[in-house]
Amino acid sequence: MDAHSRGGAEDIDPADQWVLNPQTGNYELRLDHSTGQSPASAPRAATAARPPAQGDRSARTPSAPSASPAPSAPSTAGKGTGTGTGRRGKAAESPAGAEASTGSRRRAPEVPGQRRRRTAEPPGQGGGGRRAAAPASAGRRRGKAKPRKARTKKVLMWTGGVTAFALVASGAVAYYLYERLDGNLSTIDVAGAGGGSGFKKDQAINILVIGTDKRTGDGNSGYGDKNSPGHADTTILLHVAKDRTNATALSIPRDLITDIPSCEATLPDGTKKKIPAESGVRFNTSLGQLDRDPGCTMATVHELTGLPVDHFMMVDFNAVKTLSTAVGGVDVCVERPVKDKKSGLELPAGTSTIEGEQALAFVRTRQAFGNKSDLSRIETQQQFMASMFRKMKSSDTLTSPSKLLDLADAATKALTVDSGIGSVKKLQELGMEVAKVDPKNITFATLPVLDNPAERVKATVVLDEAKADPLFSILRNDISLTEVEKKEKDAKNADKAAQAALLKGPRAQASEVRVDVYNGSGVRGGAQSTISWLQNQAGVPKSTNKANAPSDIAKTTLEYAPNQADQARKLADLMGLPASALKQGTSDAGEREPMTLTLGEDFRGAGVPLTGPAKAPEGVQKVEADKQVCAK
Numbered sequence: 001m002d003a004h005s006r007g008g009a010e011d012i013d014p015a016d017q018w019v020l021n022p023q024t025g026n027y028e029l030r031l032d033h034s035t036g037q038s039p040a041s042a043p044r045a046a047t048a049a050r051p052p053a054q055g056d057r058s059a060r061t062p063s064a065p066s067a068s069p070a071p072s073a074p075s076t077a078g079k080g081t082g083t084g085t086g087r088r089g090k091a092a093e094s095p096a097g098a099e100a101s102t103g104s105r106r107r108a109p110e111v112p113g114q115r116r117r118r119t120a121e122p123p124g125q126g127g128g129g130r131r132a133a134a135p136a137s138a139g140r141r142r143g144k145a146k147p148r149k150a151r152t153k154k155v156l157m158w159t160g161g162v163t164a165f166a167l168v169a170s171g172a173v174a175y176y177l178y179e180r181l182d183g184n185l186s187t188i189d190v191a192g193a194g195g196g197s198g199f200k201k202d203q204a205i206n207i208l209v210i211g212t213d214k215r216t217g218d219g220n221s222g223y224g225d226k227n228s229p230g231h232a233d234t235t236i237l238l239h240v241a242k243d244r245t246n247a248t249a250l251s252i253p254r255d256l257i258t259d260i261p262s263c264e265a266t267l268p269d270g271t272k273k274k275i276p277a278e279s280g281v282r283f284n285t286s287l288g289q290l291d292r293d294p295g296c297t298m299a300t301v302h303e304l305t306g307l308p309v310d311h312f313m314m315v316d317f318n319a320v321k322t323l324s325t326a327v328g329g330v331d332v333c334v335e336r337p338v339k340d341k342k343s344g345l346e347l348p349a350g351t352s353t354i355e356g357e358q359a360l361a362f363v364r365t366r367q368a369f370g371n372k373s374d375l376s377r378i379e380t381q382q383q384f385m386a387s388m389f390r391k392m393k394s395s396d397t398l399t400s401p402s403k404l405l406d407l408a409d410a411a412t413k414a415l416t417v418d419s420g421i422g423s424v425k426k427l428q429e430l431g432m433e434v435a436k437v438d439p440k441n442i443t444f445a446t447l448p449v450l451d452n453p454a455e456r457v458k459a460t461v462v463l464d465e466a467k468a469d470p471l472f473s474i475l476r477n478d479i480s481l482t483e484v485e486k487k488e489k490d491a492k493n494a495d496k497a498a499q500a501a502l503l504k505g506p507r508a509q510a511s512e513v514r515v516d517v518y519n520g521s522g523v524r525g526g527a528q529s530t531i532s533w534l535q536n537q538a539g540v541p542k543s544t545n546k547a548n549a550p551s552d553i554a555k556t557t558l559e560y561a562p563n564q565a566d567q568a569r570k571l572a573d574l575m576g577l578p579a580s581a582l583k584q585g586t587s588d589a590g591e592r593e594p595m596t597l598t599l600g601e602d603f604r605g606a607g608v609p610l611t612g613p614a615k616a617p618e619g620v621q622k623v624e625a626d627k628q629v630c631a632k
Contacts, residue, residue, distance in 0.1 A: 177405070184412035187422035189266050190295030194309025195302040198420045199430055204478050205240040207430075208298055208312040209249075210287065211319070230316070231284035232297050234363075234381060236444075237305065239475045244436035246480035249385075250471075251378045251446045252301065254284040255460045261303050263296035282460060294418070304463075305472050311421050311430070317360055319414035324359035326410040327391045328403065332362060332384060333630035340368045351628075359384070369631045375446065375461075379621055379631075382444035386625040390439055442625035443481040445471070466536055467620060470607030477604040482624070502582045507573065508566040510539040514594035515571060520549030521556075521603035530599065533606035538574045542594070549598050556581050556600040556610060561589035568595060576609015 199205040211234030235252045262277040275290050286292060286300040298309040324330045331353050338347045345361035345368055347354070354362055363381045370376025397403050412424065421427055448467035452460040474481070515534075519527035527545045534540040558581050560568040568582055589595075602610055623629060 181408055181412045181424045184409065184415075185422060185424070185427075186416040187419045188293055188295070188416060189419045190293065190298060190312065191418075191420070193263065193295030193418075194298030194312070196298075196308040196310030199310045199433065201429075201433060202242070204242040205238075205311075205430075205433060206307050206309050207238045207240070208294070208301055208309050209236045209238055210294055210297055210312060210314040211235070212287065212314060212316050230288045232287040233284060234378075235283070235297065235301070236385075237301055237307065237309070237475075238434075239307070239478075240434055240437060241478050241480060244433060245438075246441040246482055247434070247437045247443075248475060248481055249382070249442065249444045250305075250475070251382060251444065252283060252304075253374055253378065253447060253449055253461055254282065255374055256283040256447070256449060257281070257452055257460050257462050258283050258300065258304055260286050260292075260296065260300050263292065263299045265291050265293040265296055267291060294416070305475070307472070307475055311418050313421075314416040315414050319410075320360045320363055321356045322410035322414055323407070324355040324388065326403065326406040327388065327397055329353035329355040330359060330384060330388045330391055331628065332387060333628055334368075335630045335632050338365075338368045340365045342367055375449075375621070378446055379623065382446075382623040383629050383631060386439075386442070386444060386623055387628060389442070389625055393435070393439060438626075440624070440626035441480065441482045444623040444625065445481065446621035447471075448620055466532075470533060470537065470605070471620060473605030473608045477608050479604075479608055481622070502565075502579050502584065503569055503572060505569060506566050507570040510570060510574065511541065513540050513567045513571050514542040514592065515540070515558075515567075515597050516544050516546045516594045518546045518549040518596065518598040520551065520553040521599040521601055522552045523599075523603060526599050526603055526606075529606040530597075530603075534574075537607060540571070540574070544594065553598060553600045555602055556598065557583050558595060558597050559583045559585065560595040561585045561587065561593070563588040564595055571595070571597070575607075576611055578611040581610065 194206075194208065196206060199207075210232050212230035213233035231254065233254055235254070237250045237252065238247060239250070240247045257280055259279045260277060260281060260283075263275050265273050265275055267273055273291055275292055275296065278285075283300065286297040287294060294312045294314050298312055301307070302309050331351055332347075333351045334347050334349060337349050338345055340346070340361070343361040343365035344357070345365045347358075347362075363384050364377075365380065366372050366374065366377050369380050391397060392407070397407070408424075412427075415427075417427070421430055448464040448471065449461035450464045451458045452462050517527045517530050517534075519525075527547060531543050531545045534543040556577065558568055558571060558577060560582070562584060565584065568584075571577065572579075572582060604610070
């Protein structure tokens with residue numbers, strides 16, 4: 001409420017009429033328009049022993065100037081020092097006014113009690129509680145009732161003061177929370193380490209989530225080598241699509257044998273260290289070993305996948321315990337009772353809600369599920385993370401201020417991030433972008449690998465390039481692994497219905513499809529890579545590389561005869577060809593005559609569909625975030 005526009009406010013801001021009473025600790029409404037501190041903090045018997053005499057000048061004019069005011073508090077509302085009086089941030093003045101110190105009989109301006117406080121105080125204490133009617137001897141002037149207009153004006157001034165104080169208080173709380181959460185974060189400077197340029201709201205986002213096996217934190221030293229600098233124990237590359245309709249979380253096995261490029265690490269004292277490249281080592285040594293920091297892990301993932309990595313988020317054991325507790329527990333399902341002595345996990349068959357130490361045991365266990373390998377553990381972790389994501393987005397969490405605060409506090413304490421997202425505001429912006437993705441369109445996948453052929457006792461794995469390359473291409477081209485409803489941009493396309501009809505009908509077996517492939521895409525080796533994918537992944541052995549087309553074309557086309565329609569539909573399914581790519585001829589083809597596929601400039605890689613969701617290579621481990629799966 002702004003009293004200045006009401007008339008008769010005499011240039012008094014109602015926010016400035018609320019003054020801190022230093023003896024009671026309460027804000028009190030000062031109706032006197034002077035700047036001196038109300039002497040209401042002194043007992044009333046001392047300041048108003050008797051009514052002033054008829055001609056007593058002390059009742060009308062101050063006898064002496066009040067003491068010098070305390071220095072003004074900063075005007076920033078968020079500091080929350082308790083000395084501000086309103087929007088202008090004036091400090092409360094000293095109560096040691098001359099009137100109180102000299103015992104003047106001059107009557108003090110009245111200060112009404114705090115109306116929101118309901119605790120009654122003993123008579124004569126003044127200030128904070130519900131006040132009894134003051135006796136006449138207390139100097140209260142009795143006279144005619146004030147007109148309604150005057151009372152209304154007083155109410156407006158009082159309301160304006162309360163509103164201003166509430167705004168200041170809420171601003172102080174918000175500032176305090178931001179400061180507190182910002183103070184929780186740990187940051188490392190890894191600018192450009194993963195080839196990314198930082199997330200942008202109109203671009204796809206790639207975030208590397210690293211879970212370390214570092215044993216710091218209460219109760220964690222018993223899990224293993226407490227002196228270890230930590231490895232990249234659990235690593236997930238989260239790709240969020242440009243249009244925010246879908247996301248893919250790709251797990252990278254810790255025991256993958258790969259090459260680690262040279263990188264520059266930031267040491268704890270802030271100095272930089274150049275670390276040479278290594279070949280043929282475990283992926284998990286990209287962090288912690290030889291002083292490598294998360295920037296080295298980002299560089300390794302960038303070289304492995306060809307995807308730019310914009311940011312990293314690193315957590316340790318404590319994150320699983322604190323985050324699972326902050327959301328009120330995470331629902332997990334197991335097919336049979338579990339009792340794993342090594343991890344400490346003990347669960348009955350069916351669904352359980354776990355948090356804290358039990359949640360950590362669930363994501364650490366290797367002996368309870370699958371073939372007791374790290375790959376089985378990855379699948380269990382994906383199920384846990386999918387369930388936690390669902391819980392975080394549930395109405396039970398989003399409508400609870402206490403849960404949200406606990407979650408924010410736990411998350412920021414658990415996180416170490418790069419300096420590019422090293423503030424609560426930047427993390428909030430990033431989180432809002434990720435939160436746009438519907439859980440049903442989030443897919444957890446595992447990097448395709450094979451047992452290391454160089455080992456007799458299988459302890460490590462190597463990249464399965466035939467399956468991994470198409471998967472990397474899918475991510476690089478921002479293709480979803482789930483069916484996503486797209487907004488129709490060309491609703492006036494008159495041929496749409498006719499084109500869709502081409503895809504209706506029976507399909508041939510993949511082994512029966514005959515096709516010649518020409519490269520008109522401008523992409524070197526496009527035809528050969530497509531043939532390799534068709535023969536090795538899609539099960540189309542009767543495919544032939546016809547090298548370059550006479551000229552490059554804008555759109556991929558598939559030409560076929562009427563009696564090859566079932567083959568054309570099958571190939572369209574396998575390659576994700578739109579109906580507009582199908583060109584049917586007028587006469588039938590011979591029994592062994594192949595169709596003609598010409599790759600256009602819309603070709604984005606072997607196995608990458610031109611439209612619709614991508615089909616993950618056969619055998620790629622997947623978990624969908626919106627479905628609960630029981631661990632086996």
